[in-house]
Every structure is written in structure tokens, then in C-alpha cells.
Amino acid sequence: MQQFANLFRRLDRTTKTNAKVAALADYFREADDQDKLWTMALLSHRRPKRTVNSKLLRGWAAELAGIDLWLLEESYHVVGDLAESISLVLPPPERSSDRSLSEWIAIVEQLGTYDEDGKREAVTDAWRELDTTERYLFNKLITGGFRVGVSQKLMTRALSQATEVEETNLAHRLMGNWTPHTTTFDELINSESATDNISRPYPFYLAYQLEQEAESLGTPDEWQAEHKWDGIRGQLIVRDGELFVWSRGEELVTDKYPEYHPLAELLPDGTVIDGEILPYANGHPLGFNVLQTRIGRKKVNKKLLQEAPIVLMAYDLLEVGGEDIRARPMSERRELLEELLETHDTQGIVLLSPIYEFSDWKDLAAERETAREKHSEGIMLKRRNSEYKQGRKKGDWWKWKVDPLTIDAVLLYAQRGHGRRANLFTDFTFGVWDGDTLVPFTKAYSGLTDKEFNRITAWVRKNTIDRFGPVRSVKPHHVFEIGFEGIRKSTRHKSGVALRFPRMLRWREDKPKEEANTKADLLAMLEMYGGEDL
């Protein structure tokens, strides 16, 4: 584990891409094959199965640290990460360990076969011999989800440097349905043919957000414009009479969407389509929240299929007749996609994402304004002569998102932040007017500068009306402009609405509280843009 902990420290300590790649490449040169394989798995979200629930972990950690459970919970609240909180509250290790990463993972996987006492013994034994960083990693192996800011792409680059296998070949080989239990390092890295795994998708090409003026992109005729539909990006593969559906998170989701299953027969072998898994009925996309009801479910029943039907909104064609056509220009791929869908009836399962023809950027800007009503996130711009690249690359593909919805709201409650910000009030609840009372409707945490947080903190201290645990109610006075991406009806929220991605856009010191928006304004927005909370 020491070798892996060193890698983690080197990765964690820098934000510079080159330093991260160098650290990984060094590791891939030195570590043994099984550790390398597991590291690749962890960095591509292939984790060992969860074998202990976090409630048990908390109890054991508090006991070993000699503190009350509530103190551990409070620490967790401040730190924001359970694995890290536990690694820090435990007393210093009693001994050190030279077990490798794979050996520790084997131990974690074994835990599932033990009873509760056995689990406790194994976990607390581990804590006694691991240092703070190693404990953190060990805990993460159990609880899952550690982020070190290494994308699949960076990992592939480092692996390529260490193994001298070409990066694009590696990218292809690393996708697909492998785990360290089903393959070896050698098999994975050196498997020659791309067809030895017919499910293997192509890396997605991702667009950058357009920050500059659209006009600066050049003349409209160089560009293809279409809506950026608000679903889940997906890749649909038909090879050897079998169907595979991948989501952008490189997750195989074929079983979740039985609507697509007839496509194995309806589309020819050697077809790969890039598109959007989109909830859709009666000729219209439904809101993203409709799709959300299906994301977490492994099994889908009839009721769900009726309430949340989906189609594939096709954007692009990557493989036709078994040939990889990603290097051909966008315009040509689009023609081939249209031809494919004209010659093959998909019974309405695959739709062609309509292209919006425009000769003036102003026309397109106007179309973008309609995005929210159409349940799209804005406009996608693709250069007509662009290849289908890998990952996020600047220049050829842009997403031109619709501006956020905004509402002016009054600050009602404040709560302290985490970590370095524990001395500052950073978590706020806002209200809108309902007659002459203010009703809370959303929380927001981000969007202010450090200076503004400092100022509002001083103000909160002096204007607290009441306290409820960590929350303080403050004198209604300050107005903030809240930006958000969507709104829907919600039975779980007191105000009856829930916002998507709310944040503070501006502190409106120019506005008296009386001029904040009203509940009626909020309901009007719900009427216009909202979906039902199912």
C-alpha cells in the first residue's frame, strides 16, 4: 500500500497535468502487474464490492479513537468525507505494514464473507497498522468514490508512456466490461484486435462550454447546429447481432433500457451511434427529472416504462458496416447517419436529432432562447469538417448553454461552512415573498468571493435573530440573485418547488428586500419550465 499511497500523495498534491502524468507513469513502471491492474480499475471507477456499511465503520472508528460517536459525526460534517474523517481521528498506528494494494483489496473483498465481529476485527486491525494516508485509501476502498483528478485520458497517457503502447489503442482497450478478476494486466494492455471485445465502445468526444461570443466562431456555414437534449449521452452498438448501450460514465446500461433491445435486429451489424438517451412521448422530449426516475434502477417494470418512456436521439455515426469512420468529417458522418435511418426502420426507437439551419448567428441565438421550453440545455455547435475526437478537446465542438433562470431572493438562514471555511457563514437559505411573509424555497452555497463571504459573515454575526442548532435565522435584509438550471414541483420541499443547481449569482446590495421576487413569480416559472416530481 505504501507505493500506492505515495502515488496518491503525488497526485493529490498537484493540479498540474504533467506532474500527474509523470507520477502515474513512474508508478506504472515500478508497481507489480496486479497492483497496476487494480490502480487502473480504481481510476476508471471499477471498485471492489461494498462489504461494510458506513454506519458500522463510524461506530468502530469512534470506539478505537476513544471519542463519542456524535463527535465523529460532527467531524464528518466539517470534513465532508467519512473516509478522511476516520483516518484523521484514529490514534497514530502501532506498527507498519508492507502489504500491497492488491493484498489489501483482497482483504476488503473477503470482509463480505465475515460476520460483524469478524469484520470489525479485520478493519480495526488494518487501521492499527496503516498511516493516515494509507488508512484514508483503505477506507475509500471500503466506502468507494475517491477522486484524485485523474481522468481516464490522463491515466491512458501515463500508461502509454510506461508501456510504449500507443495511446489511442490503449484508450480503446481500457473501455468495456473488464474487471481485475476477469483479465490480467498483460491481456488487457496487449490484446491486439479491437473485435475481441464486441461490446467495446469508442471514447466519447465531449464539447467545451462556449464562453466567447458565438459570432467569433466564424461564418455560420462552417457549423452544424442542433439542440443539446437534456438526457444522458449514450453510445449504442450493434455487433454480431448483439446490442450494447453505454452511458457517458462508461457504464454498460443495456439492461436498464429494454426499449432499445429490438435494435439488435433492426440495425445492421457493425453500427455504432452516438446520441442522447432521452425521455420522450407524443412527439416531445420530457424533462430530465422523468429520466431520473430510471437512472438508479437496475430493474424496470411496466409502470415505469409507461411513465418514463425513452428514445435514442441520434447525433452522430461512429461505425458503419464495421468500419470506424470517426476520422471522416462531421458532414459526411451526418449524411451516413441519415441514410442509415432512412434505410432501416427503427420503429421510432431511434430519432434523428434535427439540425437547425441558420444563416445568421442572431437566428441561432433566438432558437437558443427556446431551449428551455423544448427541454434542451441549449445549442450544440459542431464544425462541419470536424473529426470525432476523444475526450474534451477545444475548437471544433461547443455547447452553447441557455442562460440560467434567475430569481431575486432574501437571505433568511445562515450556516457555517466546512474546513477552512468553518469560521465563515457560507451555506444560506433564501426566501421569496408570499403576501407580507417570506417563505424559504432554496439553499445555495457557492457563487460569492472570499471577500464577500467575509463581509456577509460579519453581518450575520451582528444580525442573528435566533439559533436552531448550527443554523441561525437572520434579519431579512439582504437580497441575492439566485441562478438555477431548472425548476420542478416537489412534495419533499416545503415551498412545493425544487431547483436544479442553485447558486448565488450576485449580491444585490442595490435592491431593498421589498423588491425581491414573490412566490407567484416562482410558480409562474414552474408553470413555464417545470416538470412533475414523480
Next chain:
Amino acid sequence: MGNLLLFISVTNAMALLEFTDRGIYCARADVYIDPWKPVDRALITHGHADHSRWGMKAYLSTHSAGPVIKYRLGDIRLQTVGYGEVTTINGVKFSFHPAGHIIGSAQIRVEYKGEIWVASGDYKLEDDGLSEAYEPVKCQHFITESTFGLPVYRWTPQEEVFADINDWWRANAAEGKVSVLTGYALGKAQRLLHGLDSSIGRIYTHGAIENTNEVIRAQGIKLPDTIRVSKEINKKDYPGQLVLSTPGAVGQPWIKKFGQISLGAASGWMTLRGARRRRGADRGFVLSDHCDWPQLLEAIDLTGAENIYVTHGYTAIFSRHLRTLGLNAVELETEYEGELAEMETKQETMKG
């Protein structure tokens, strides 16, 4: 309105010290400790901006804290006393005792007819070799900070931290990079200087830090040799050397002149991964002039006090924990700000 009024009930009207919206107050002697609003007479624990503020008619501090307080606050009426020396005002005995936080920092002991209070300001138990080392003071009422009053905060011994810092400097020097290390101008900067290995290279300082160094050297305290960063210095002189900077200067154009740098930050907050990442430093070193969790508990135990008043930091959590230990602990709302305030003061930005 004073939000401190909430706590008046716990300190009955006859209490020796009370908590007002101007600061900690001794009515019998009519003096305040570390007040944050203008008052006639103020006893000051140490020179950090949140404890030592402008606008008091008269100040009292330790001899060794005096020069920096004067330097920061300008033309004030300041009297100084030695550690342990007793000043009696209307029968109340006041004395200053080492707090180990920064040079000259003190806990203020207040005694009247057998009732003993200690206001500890900011403090740490580990002897940094530069500040007067912390000494426990027995009392019945103890006022403590709780900047790092959470069990996740446990410091590693300073020798190990300085070994890491010096290794980092050496590695940067080998790559021809400039090591830029940040710490607030008063306290952390001198402690870093004290622990740096001058045999690795030259140490340059930001103006705000060097101004404070000059004040401290003038009072007869030895610090390693440093060079003030200035326009006259040839940019080719910097690679391989170390620059000690205030955290605030890092975001400024000032930093550009050093070329290829590695940025290190030294603070207790660097314990947490989230804080390390938000700071954007290449390296975070966990080094604090405040107590960690075990030190706070040890200090409270050493005072023998049963009444604990918890100021700036994780006040609610720490006082709740003390109550589970059977102590009579309450949280206080003050305007002390802990390490945040120590990182930057108006003085530093003005003179920097």
C-alpha cells in the same frame, strides 16, 4: 445588539470577568482584555489583529509583545510588564504568563479574593524555540480558543514537518525552481525562518514579513539572515532559493518575478484535503501556532478549572465535548477570528 447577552446568565452579576459586546470585561478594575471596540483600558494577550485592535486609550502588554503592537497600531499609549509581574488595580491582581503562541504572547491571569480567571488568548503547548514556552496556570475559570477544536486535528511533531519543508526546498532547488512558502507575517513567518535549513540556499522575504522581522530583531531576538525582495535584485538570483511570502501576496503580480515556482503553504488547515486543494498550493504543510485537539484537552486539564468559556473556532462542538467530560463549559460569541485574521491584516496590505 450584543449577542453576548445570551451568556450573561451563566456569569452572575458579581463575576470577576464578564462578556460584553466590547470584549472580556473586569468591572471591578474597569479594564478589558483583547477588546474589539474602543475602551479606556485594554490588556492585550498578543499582537495579532483580532486580539490587538486600534482605538483604546491605554494598552498593557508584555515587554516582548510591545514592539510589534506599537509597530502595528502606531502612536498608542502602551505600558509593558514582565511575565509573572503583578499589576494591582482596585484590589484585582493581573499578571501575564507565557502562551507559547507567538513571541510575547500571554495568558492573562486575573485574581480577586481567591477567585482566579485565566484568559488564554491564543496558545499552543509545543515549544517552538522562539516564543516563550507555554506554562499552565491553575485557575477556576479558563477562557480558551478552539480554532482546531475537532478530533481530526492532530499535529505531527515540528521536527518532522520542518524536515518535510526542507526536503521540499532541496528538491525544488535541484530542479532550479524557486520555493515560495507562505505564512502570516507575524508569528508563522518567524517560526518558519527558525526551522528552515539556511545551508540549502538564501531566504528572501516579502516586505510585510521583513518589516516584522526588523521589529523583532531590534528587540534582540536572533533570526536567520534574510533578504528583502526588491526591484534591485536580479531575477537570475532567485532560482534554487526560498521566498517567504504572506498568503495574500501569492495572488498578486508580485509573485510573477520569481519565474518557475513551487508553492508551499504552512497552516493547521492543511490537515484537510479539501483545504489543501482549495488553497491551490503545490504542497501543504501542517504547522500551526494553535493547539491541536489533544493539546486543548491537555491544557484544560492542567489548569484544573471547572468553568470553561470557549471562544473562536469550533465553539459549539468543543464546549459540548467538555460538558460530556463533566466540565461546566459554555460557548462565547466573540469577534476573534483565529488563523483567518492572522493571515492578513490591514497593516500588512498597507505596508506590503
